[in-house]
Amino acid sequence: MYRIGVVSLFAELIDPVARHGVVGRACERGLVELRHESPRAFTTDRHRTVDDRPYGGGPGMVLSYEPMCGAIGALRTCLPKDSRALVLSARGRSFNGALARELAAAPGLLLVAGRYEGLDERIIEAEALEEVSIGDYVLSGGELAAAVVIDAVARLLPGVLGHEESGERDSHMDGLLGYPQYTRPEVVDGMAVPEVLLGGDHDRIRRWRLKHALGRTWRKRPDLLEARVLSDEERELLAEYRLEAGSA
Numbered sequence: 001m002y003r004i005g006v007v008s009l010f011a012e013l014i015d016p017v018a019r020h021g022v023v024g025r026a027c028e029r030g031l032v033e034l035r036h037e038s039p040r041a042f043t044t045d046r047h048r049t050v051d052d053r054p055y056g057g058g059p060g061m062v063l064s065y066e067p068m069c070g071a072i073g074a075l076r077t078c079l080p081k082d083s084r085a086l087v088l089s090a091r092g093r094s095f096n097g098a099l100a101r102e103l104a105a106a107p108g109l110l111l112v113a114g115r116y117e118g119l120d121e122r123i124i125e126a127e128a129l130e131e132v133s134i135g136d137y138v139l140s141g142g143e144l145a146a147a148v149v150i151d152a153v154a155r156l157l158p159g160v161l162g163h164e165e166s167g168e169r170d171s172h173m174d175g176l177l178g179y180p181q182y183t184r185p186e187v188v189d190g191m192a193v194p195e196v197l198l199g200g201d202h203d204r205i206r207r208w209r210l211k212h213a214l215g216r217t218w219r220k221r222p223d224l225l226e227a228r229v230l231s232d233e234e235r236e237l238l239a240e241y242r243l244e245a246g247s248a
């Protein structure tokens with residue numbers, strides 16, 4: 001079982017991740033366990049205070065050390081040793097497929113989602129949290145970023161994606177953008193499904209899908225192609241795509 005612990009102020013943004021779709025089914029099947037702790041549960045004052053004004057002045061509030069470290073410590077007791085511990089932050093390491101695979105290979109995962117102006121820096125130091133960003137923008141909090149990481153990592157865990165859900169994706173299409181998908185009706189508003197997909201020639205369909213995955217990647221994310229060694233077949237299919245697109 002892959003154990004995930006999340007510290008945040010808003011469980012209502014995290015819990016739904018464990019109730020729906022691929023992650024929900026993985027939790028039901030006991031492949032993934034998702035636990036949440038709020039720093040509010042680790043406050044000692046009457047008002048259950050979790051934040052305070054920043055030293056040095058400035059706008060907003062900062063999440064305080066003791067409640068956050070209390071929540072982190074409580075989750076660490078439920079997580080395997082050597083679990084990765086991340087704080088979701090716009091200034092962090094970019095989250096991508098490689099990092100998702102690294103996290104999926106760990107024994108467990110602790111995610112800390114901040115709010116307001118952020119966490120007291122000593123939390124990050126004392127808990128040796130790795131800062132991770134899902135993109136160059138500022139959100140209202142780290143919870144939605146945590147949900148993204150949970151979903152991307154859970155899909156990579158053994159047994160989570162069934163054969164049909166993985167769509168029999170050929171592993172060699174990994175690292176490429178997806179190919180076009182179609183479903184019924186065969187013709188709608190004068191637009192027909194490509195005839196190759198209507199037949200039963202599986203190798204012809206595979207080649208068509210690979211060609212369009214390569215072509216789309218070339219158009220929209222050429223950087224992904226640069227990072228990839230193309231097979232002879234892939235080079236030939238991409239050349240064919242570019243010829244048809246008039247950009248050879």
Ligand code: 9WO
Binds near residue numbers: 059060117133137
């Ligand atoms: C709040 C704020 C208020 C007034 C002026 C500037 C301000 N900056 C912030 C801010 O950055 N708050 C962060 C909210 C504190 C940490 C949690 N939050 C967060 C995480 N926003 N965006 C992310 C995030 C996480 C992962 N990947 C991209 C963005």
